[in-house]
Amino acid sequence: MVPARSSFTMAALLISWCQLCLDGSNALAQGYTNLISDASLSQWTKADGKPVDGGWVLEPGGVLHLSGKGGNLISRDEFGDFDLWFEYRISEKGNNGIKYRVKKYGNSLLGLEYQIQDDQAFPKMAEKHRTASLYDLFVPSQPFYVRDYKPLSDYNVGRIVVQNGRVRHWMNGRLIIDEYFGTPRWMEAVANSKFRNHEGFGQNTVGRLMLTDHNSEVWLRNVFIRRLDGCSQI
Template structure:
């Protein structure tokens, strides 16, 4: 049969046109769906949900040698014998009335780690960036609260008095202290105005010194009457004598 050239040409042109159209056609797969208002993006972890930043112990210096008060003194009594506290079995224990126990030197930006156990109904704390220019350490130093939440009256005075709190300023979020008589692991990280409190591997407080919020909170407490409170960028670390038995061990610090 003779080939019909015009019809063949038309067929070839149609095939080429179809191939060109396929080459230029957009991807048929649907575009990614926009986020639904009913399923918002996951929120950042809260302070209580954030895991411990690091268990790295590199660069830490012991604050306590396990058997003596080298590097420590009673509040406003440098060079005098330490009374009311005992250094035994690798721990510092408050055993009778005395005074707050302070480091000999100042610390500014640091990662402080320590363990503590409180007596039944007991109350104590750890001060940081405190000076010794006032009648008491808590007139200048900020306090990491150490407490038997269930039996001490402060446990009923509001969560900003509970163990791990920035005492009377910020309550601890998600704090789970160990039962009385068991060792708790704590951590204070201070870098410039940013400060964190940790308890048993959980960040329970995260705040900014000298911020409007900080100033507003301080203005609602007894600290408003003491102009040195929370103002220093460096100072002593102190163990509070609140009249109750308490023990501290494994005190170590890394300067930042």
């Protein structure tokens, strides 16, 4: 059964966020892995499996900067249930995203996506294409799930939790997406999306992460992940 959502749940999740917020000083102690820990970006490859070269550069301070054509990056490891934290900054009129449970459908590598975008530059953009949405599938899951925008010069904090058939997206401490795989609501969303012709889209229980290159400048830092397979619900 899918639990009912409420404002009480929202408040509880905000408290949980405040208690669990990560940075480089405490993430490793809590069992998280730093996904951009070395200049060679050894935990990532290009989409064709080759080492990362050009475009994506790890700058001083642990900032991963996409400034040119670097192509999509794919994690070497696959993840099932996980808790992913990241800080991001997008350029003016920029568009990017982080995909997860990525797998091959025919000749295409596809996955679910946490959208990252300069929303203010695209006021007519569809709601399900805005920042922190589950791209092309879901708008914010409740009317009171409201985005907290920061200036383009500031970093935002994103979080994706996939666990026990449930997916959640946060933006700067605010829950935006809270959905369940395989429900009638989920199947309808897929049927009305660009992914409708990819059988079983989003139903795989493991997959890789993808840092996308949509020809926009983007900065990422403090990218930490913890596996949740077999863990208590968070």
